[in-house]
Amino acid sequence: xxxxxxxxxxxxxxxxxxxxxxxxxxxxxxxxxxxxxxxxxxxxxxxxxxxxxxxxxxxxxxxxxxxxxxxxxxxxxxxxxxxxxxxxxxxxxxxxxxxxxxxxxxxxxxxxxxxxxxxxxxxxxxxxxxxxxxxxxxxxxxxxxxxxxxxxxxxxxxxxxxxxxxxxxxxxxxxxxxxxxxxxxxxxxxxxxxxxxxxxxxxxxxxxxxxxxxxxxxxxxxxxxxxxxxxxxxxxxx
Amino acid sequence: xxxxxxxxxxxxxxxxxxxxxxxxxxxxxxxxxxxxxxxxxxxxxxxxxxxxxxxxxxxxxxxxxxxxxxxxxxxxxxxxxxxxxxxxxxxxxxxxxxxxxxxxxxxxxxxxxxxxxxxxxxxxxxxxxxxxxxxxxxxxxxxxxxxxxxxxxxxxxxxxxxxxxxxxxxxxxxxxxxxxxxxxxxxxxxxxxxxxxxxxxxxxxxxxxxxxxxxxxxxxxxxxxxxxxxxxxxxxxx
Numbered sequence: 001x002x003x004x005x006x007x008x009x010x011x012x013x014x015x016x017x018x019x020x021x022x023x024x025x026x027x028x029x030x031x032x033x034x035x036x037x038x039x040x041x042x043x044x045x046x047x048x049x050x051x052x053x054x055x056x057x058x059x060x061x062x063x064x065x066x067x068x069x070x071x072x073x074x075x076x077x078x079x080x081x082x083x084x085x086x087x088x089x090x091x092x093x094x095x096x097x098x099x100x101x102x103x104x105x106x107x108x109x110x111x112x113x114x115x116x117x118x119x120x121x122x123x124x125x126x127x128x129x130x131x132x133x134x135x136x137x138x139x140x141x142x143x144x145x146x147x148x149x150x151x152x153x154x155x156x157x158x159x160x161x162x163x164x165x166x167x168x169x170x171x172x173x174x175x176x177x178x179x180x181x182x183x184x185x186x187x188x189x190x191x192x193x194x195x196x197x198x199x200x201x202x203x204x205x206x207x208x209x210x211x212x213x214x215x216x217x218x219x220x221x222x223x224x225x226x227x228x229x230x231x232x233x234x235x236x237x238x
Numbered sequence: 239x240x241x242x243x244x245x246x247x248x249x250x251x252x253x254x255x256x257x258x259x260x261x262x263x264x265x266x267x268x269x270x271x272x273x274x275x276x277x278x279x280x281x282x283x284x285x286x287x288x289x290x291x292x293x294x295x296x297x298x299x300x301x302x303x304x305x306x307x308x309x310x311x312x313x314x315x316x317x318x319x320x321x322x323x324x325x326x327x328x329x330x331x332x333x334x335x336x337x338x339x340x341x342x343x344x345x346x347x348x349x350x351x352x353x354x355x356x357x358x359x360x361x362x363x364x365x366x367x368x369x370x371x372x373x374x375x376x377x378x379x380x381x382x383x384x385x386x387x388x389x390x391x392x393x394x395x396x397x398x399x400x401x402x403x404x405x406x407x408x409x410x411x412x413x414x415x416x417x418x419x420x421x422x423x424x425x426x427x428x429x430x431x432x433x434x435x436x437x438x439x440x441x442x443x444x445x446x447x448x449x450x451x452x453x454x455x456x457x458x459x460x461x462x463x464x465x466x467x468x469x470x471x472x473x474x475x476x
Contacts, residue, residue: 071411123378133411136386140361148374148387153409171391173309173371 052077114229160191290315352467398429
């Protein structure tokens with residue numbers, strides 16, 4: 001396919017750029033060790049992500065929950081999980097710090113080097129359901145070289161609502177077909193496809209841990225399939 | 239004053255970070271030479287800025303003009319100026335390129351080095367009436383090290399509307415008094431003051447050329463007065 005018209009790459013972040021699960025489990029384990037809490041931290045992290053974020057953002061999108069940004073959704077679930085897992089005695093400052101573990105997620109090992117190559121030829125932006133503060137703090141903390149930080153928060157909805165993708169193209173001053181969405185999740189790419197973006201699929205089979213399967217195969221409607229950001233950079237010719 | 243609570247610096251851009259007038263005049267002169275146009279290019283640039291942008295953004299803010307972003311306001315005035323200055327025969331592509339001179343503005347000589355120092359201790363964001371695409375392209379072109387790009391476009395108004403400053407604090411997840419507005423223009427600082435931001439004044443007496451006077455003195459309500467970004471960095475202790 002002709003990639004010469006692409007000016008900007010819009011990246012999904014959780015799972016695509018950063019290893020949310022590994023980072024969250026690691027911080028929970030450290031907290032548990034420091035404070036003497038024992039729990040199935042992988043289950044804690046997975047529930048936080050699944051119920052607290054993926055299901056909650058879908059409810060906001062469908063109007064079943066009022067608008068709340070990712071920090072607010074994360075906190076809502078965190079309070080529930082602390083009770084459910086019997087973790088007591090954390091101060092408000094400690095809870096707030098723990099909730100912001102999502103601001104401190106670490107990139108996959110190929111991500112930053114691949115981004116630096118792609119940034120020479122393309123404008124790189126986030127296009128995430130994470131809120132602006134979360135994404136900006138994460139970038140600063142992890143050294144992610146974005147040109148611009150964009151979030152579904154700017155339209156108070158969540159991907160895969162097509163309005164989120166259209167917002168990004170509009171704010172970048174580009175027709176949608178000059179923007180390529182890069183994501184590890186097909187529903188995200190389908191949302192981008194609905195507004196006419198180009199599509200790069202970078203499956204991350206370790207996102208949910210070593211054992212869990214997923215939908216990692218290529219599709220005819222995907223423009224570029226790459227196993228990581230280094231391969232994506234190479235396929236984009238940079 | 240106590241600066242220890244400040245987490246983020248929000249910068250005005252045109253005039254504060256970049257020398258819009260010098261850059262625009264230089265490009266107009268080059269275009270004139272290449273295409274055989276003669277005109278008072280300083281007057282062209284100053285009118286573009288004053289009538290096409292400063293007066294137009296005020297009209298949008300007061301509801302006398304419908305919402306248009308900076309690119310659209312610039313283009314509206316450019317078409318009028320080309321007629322007024324008798325410049326004929328430019329193609330649509332050439333006009334569009336010229337209009338985007340505002341995406342290619344060059345920083346003052348102290349700006350980038352001062353920003354790099356401040357970025358180590360603070361989150362740096364734009365808070366400009368320029369639109370998101372303009373600011374992002376400018377940063378990429380000039381190598382300005384922002385953590386985040388924010389524009390009044392996100393609330394479809396213009397500074398000094400207090401909603402613009404409040405939007406920045408909200409999106410950064412910070413109370414307004416943890417954000418310091420950095421600007422070369424007192425009305426901008428007064429807008430930031432209205433929502434409770436800290437205020438840094440960096441006068442730029444060469445913004446309008448060597449001869450023109452301006453309001454460059456310190457004020458009791460300003461928190462930090464600095465003659466350039468290096469002095470600002472030093473006064474912020476970085």
